[in-house]
Amino acid sequence: MTITQLQYVLAVAEHKNFTLAAEKSYVTQPTLSMQVQKLEDELDVLIFDRSKKPISITEVGKKIVAQAKNIVAEAERIKDIVDQDKGFIGGDYTLGIIPTVMPTLLPMFLGTFIKKYPKVNLIIKEQPTDTMIRNILDGHLDAGIAATPLEIEFIKERPLYYEPFVGYVPNNHRLTSETQLTTAHLDVNDILLLQDGHCFRDGVINLCKASKNMEDEPFKIESGSFETLISLSDEGMGMTLLPYLNTLHLEKSKQQFLKPFESPSPAREISLIYHKSELKIQITEAIREVISSIVRGAIAFQDVKIISPLAKK
Known part of the structure; x- marks a missing residue:
């Protein structure tokens, strides 16, 4: 039994197809099939039922697959131990980022990180939180950046920053004359929301529930981007809420419609999340340090109240 054989087994288990598993493992299909067969012969069991498709x-x-995941992860930890002992920060590292954070955070830290850690091959993937969690569990992501708390047993959460909510209130809206907002001002029936599946949407809905201005059926206009929500708001379809970093580069003509919340401002907690096994922890810590140092200067707010992204049904 070899680590390579176990890696091939995991690839076949994931893709349910020997040809695709071979492609993803960068070997020929006959080589992969032969190694899996050798392992089955050695154990005198069938790991896969090849009579079915998939x-x-x-x-x-x-x-066997469950145990193979543990063994392969522990084998990878040996290289981690050596890298840490040598003080080496490099190699492949795959990072997931949720869609409502990616456009604002990535340009802020990526250039600095690449210059400071040129030996890290950073692979960035935009993913919703649910997909990110599955990929961390399956080993396809080394870490993710998401809104927390998530409270998942196998996930560790390291807060990076706390991002306040900001109101975008167009002319002739009922809140136009307000200089600051409170949760009591919010009515979900005139708030434009992101599409279902975005954790920021869930945070806004939870905020509206806290204000007790929440009906069973929320306002139905939804979008996949903050830019569309702002455009709809400009057309008189309602107000919207934005994460603070999304307001920094708005056109000057639109900044006049921004309204902060009274202190403590509702905010979302953005964290670096990763598997409790802490593989490649030296790179994880390097990413955390770079992001925290950069964003800390961009967000001057101190008095915030964290709104959970976990929607209470």
Whole structure:
């Protein structure tokens, strides 16, 4: 039994197809199939039922796959130990970022990180939180940046910054004359929301629930981007709420419609999340340090109240 054989088994278990598993493992299909077969012969069991399409995992195969994940992860930890002992920060590192954070945060830190850690091959993927969590569990992501708290057993959360909510209130809206907002001002029936699946949307809905101005059926105009919400708001369709970093580069003509909240301002907690096994922790810590140092200067707010992204049904 070899680590390589176990890696091939994990690839087949994930893709349910020997040809695709071979492609993802950068080997030929006959080589991968032969190694999986050798492992099955050695153990005298069938890990995969090849009579079905897509192939399925046998009952004993499920137990083997679960153990193989642990063994492969621990094998990778050996290289981690050596890298840490040498003070080496480099190699491939895959980072997921949620869509409502990616456009504002990535340009702020990426250039600085690349210059400071040129030996890290940073691979960035934009993913919703649910997908990110699955990929961290399966080992396809080394870490993610998401709104927290998530309170998931196998996930560690390291807060990076706290981003206040800011109101975008167009002319002739009922709140136009207000210089600051409170949660009591909010009515979900005239707030433009992101589409379902965005954690920022869930945070806004939770904020409206806290204001008790929440009906069973919220306002139905939804969008996948803050830019569209701002445009709809400009057309008199309602107000919207934005994360603070999204307001920094608005046109001057639109900044006049921004309204902060009274202290403590509602805010979202943005954290670096990763598996509790802490593989590649030296790179994780390097990313955390760079982001925290840069964003700390951009967000001067101190008195905030964290709104959970976990929607209470």
